Amino acid sequence: MTESKLNYIGPIPKLLAFERERPAWWRRVPLAAVLVVGLPTMLAMIYYLLIASPRYVSETQFIVRATGQSAPTSLGVALQGVGISPTQTDAFAVHEYITSRDSLIELSRRYEIAEILGPRGVDAFSRYPQPWEGRSREALYKGFQRFVTVGYDSTTGISTLRVEAFRPRDSQALTEALLGGGERLVNRMNERSAADTLAQARQSREEARARLSAAQQQLTSFRNREQFIDPTLAAKEGSELIGDLQIEVARLRADRAQIAGEAPNSPQLPVFDGRIGAYERQIASEREKIAGDAGSLAPMISAYEDLVLNREFADKELTQATAAVISAEQEVRRQKLYLDRVVSPSLPDEPTEPRRWLAILTVFASSLLTYGIGWLIYAGVREHRQD
Structure with missing residues (x-):
């Protein structure tokens, strides 16, 4: 009868099991994720937290209406959803004028627009002209459009004008001037309509x-x-x-x-x-x-x-x-039109643009989504090749 001998009972030494050490967590991150997600997010944090210049926003609200015109009904709002726009044409005409070249020319007679949109000390990516832009009139017009926004609420008929600038007084002055230009446009429309209507009768x-x-x-x-x-x-x-x-x-x-x-x-x-x-x-x-x-x-x-x-x-x-x-x-x-000011142009006391953390989060989410889509495409291609 043969007797077995047990020399050692216990955990196997690491040297005998040939166990490898796990690398650090940053080494386990794929290089593609670093390039597609980490790098853009880091650049966005550097720009928005350290470089981006603050911008002040002046806002005003107005309504374009005719004499005796009432607020839109629920039926009118429903009809707008299927493409029937009964009374917004005049308001949209004011919107187009505010962001037009004619409006910019009128502003240029009163203000140095290039100096307002690009003062000294402002970062190159926020100001006018940006590094890839010239100083032509067309470039000034495109830069001007970045700082002016006009919106319309179909349920109330109220339009909102927002103007950004690097100084509070500049944003308020531009908002006031643009709103005044819209009022003069409405007056010209009234005069032209009255002339056309009365000329034939007279x-x-x-x-x-x-x-x-x-x-x-x-x-x-x-x-x-x-x-x-x-x-x-x-x-x-x-x-x-x-x-x-x-x-x-x-x-x-x-x-x-x-x-x-x-x-x-x-x-x-x-x-x-x-x-x-x-x-x-x-x-x-x-x-x-x-x-x-x-x-x-x-x-x-x-x-x-x-x-x-x-x-x-x-x-x-x-x-x-x-x-x-x-x-x-x-x-x-x-039928005479009126541009009534619901809210006068405001004088901002603190900058509200850019929204730094929201912008960083947007860059991160977009980069992460791009990386996820790319990884899915790569995994599908690799699996197809193995098959």
């Missing part, structure tokens, strides 16, 4: 007034030429005279018939016959004056009535044109 009124004046002059010339104020009235008076003469003739005939019946040889009968003949000749003469040859009143009455009718039409047209001008003026006042 032109129609002047044309109607000219036609009425011409018709009145034609009527006056007719009266001077024919020496009649109103031929119609003269014809009426002539007709009344003829009626009176006919009544007198009828009375005379009745008297003559009575005398002739009582005394056929009465010497009064020739007298009655003479008077009746005179009246009848007068009636015929008056009738020729009213309607007869070319010198009678009938052609004059026709021409006079045409002139009077033209004058009445011109007078009615002038009345309608005047009413149209009054209506257009009321419409202009009703």
Whole structure:
């Protein structure tokens, strides 16, 4: 029978197990993670914590509205979501002007914009011009856009203007100047709209007034030429005279018939016959004056009535044109735009930009996401090759 011998019971010595020492944690970090995540984050921390210059932000809020315009309803807000924008066009026009080249040109007449956006002592990546930018007008305009932001709240209709600068007074002054430029734009829009709306109505009124004046002059010339104020009235008076003469003739005939019946040889009968003949000749003469040859009143009455009718039409047209001008003026006042300041431009007492830790965190998260996506792509490619 063989007996086994146990010489040692216990842990195996490290020298016999050949156990390797684990490297330090920083050596276990992949080089790609250091380059993609660590390096950008470190650079961001160096820039935002040590180099980035503080910027002061002045903010103002305003609303562009028409007279009597109410706040947008819930239905209006819902319609905006499907692309139907009922009343924001004017506000957006002010937004575009504030960030336009025309606005920059107007500011340049009052301020040294290049000096405000790039004072001495400011870091090269925040100021204007940046190292890769020139000093042309186009470069100044692009730099200007980095410092000006305009937003719009569709639920309230309020616009917000934010201007950044490296000095508090500069940011407030630029905000005030830009808001003033927006107000002048609204005033110009009002003047242009009023001019376009009233021009045609006033032109129609002047044309109607000219036609009425011409018709009145034609009527006056007719009266001077024919020496009649109103031929119609003269014809009426002539007709009344003829009626009176006919009544007198009828009375005379009745008297003559009575005398002739009582005394056929009465010497009064020739007298009655003479008077009746005179009246009848007068009636015929008056009738020729009213309607007869070319010198009678009938052609004059026709021409006079045409002139009077033209004058009445011109007078009615002038009345309608005047009413149209009054209506257009009321419409202009009703549609007049106003830029109301909800909040005046503020004077910042401390810098709010850049948001240093938020920017660093953003760089870190973006780098980490980039590294994660890259690692997944690399792992997939490697697994595909092994297969």
